Amino acid sequence: MDKPVIILGAKGIAHPALEIFNSNQVIVYGFLDEDASTHGTEINNVPVLGHTEDEGFLKLIGKKTEAFVAVDDSKYRKFLVDMLLENRKMQPVNAIHQRAYVSTDAAIGHGNFVNANVIIGAGTEVGSHCIFHTGAIIDHKSKIQDFVQIGAGSIINAEVTIEEGAFIGSGVTIVAGVTIGKGARVGAGSVVIASVGKNETVFGNPAAKVK
Template identity: 30%
Template structure:
């Protein structure tokens, strides 16, 4: 394990990752890369270059993508994998993670999250503040679970889907890849086609 962490992206999501990293007290130093040349620091941490400089830091840093957009995060994460970067996952000290939970590299679990036993979360995911994931869930790669989302037992969320703040998914439900579930929406049956879904219960729009 390398003792330095590099976060790609110094804006909102990157700041939260930095805050978690500081609280984990695992890395000797934490720095950012960001393409906005007008920003010199974030969270009191130095910005040491832009995304063009990633290759020069591969040997010295663990590197994680601090960008909220699923497609952008996926693209950069896969590039990091291709060049052999060391990619950690981060879990806030005030998250509760059950037994036999698997969490992929590049995934970040925020404060107040509860993940119950026997759940599998893929790589590059965001499990945001105060969300709950019950037993035997399968969350595929590059999913964004927003703050206050609640997933019941045996839910499957397909790759690169996004669940809006406060949305709820009933037990034994599948949401296919590439879906966006609106804020406050309730999913009570399988969502089998990619698209945008809103409402209680959800409908495609």
């Protein structure tokens, strides 16, 4: 990557995103954040320049810089992604840690956060704007749709489908072949042995629907 990166967001995954770009010798120009109290502060000597919708900084994106959206909340992340696409005609870059492994025949979209020790297996299809926390394992031929978040140390076994916007907590195990529906949530430490419906929340071992 030749251009420096502006990171949208200065909390949550923003700090590890900076570390990821540093690990790949990519310069981070600065952060933008909606919280005015962060403006003028620094993260590891990189400044928080202003608001995520500050046109003075946004106009640099696509011309002089790339962008990465480092926001945990999926609705706000989608808003910022749509803003970049509409106003700057560009997609955020991926942030993939040097110590992550992405199979040579995995397909991966735009704007994904892939932290250290993540494994994305052969034939896996990953959409865009997903978050894979440290040590998550995505086994072969799984399908991960857009805006999915997978917690640290979770194991997604072979040929699992996780639909758009689903949230998988830390330390979850999902057995091979099941589907996690759009917008579903799986609580930390759960073992999922059956498919989970759209917008359902499940928890436990074996995971059961939370009413």
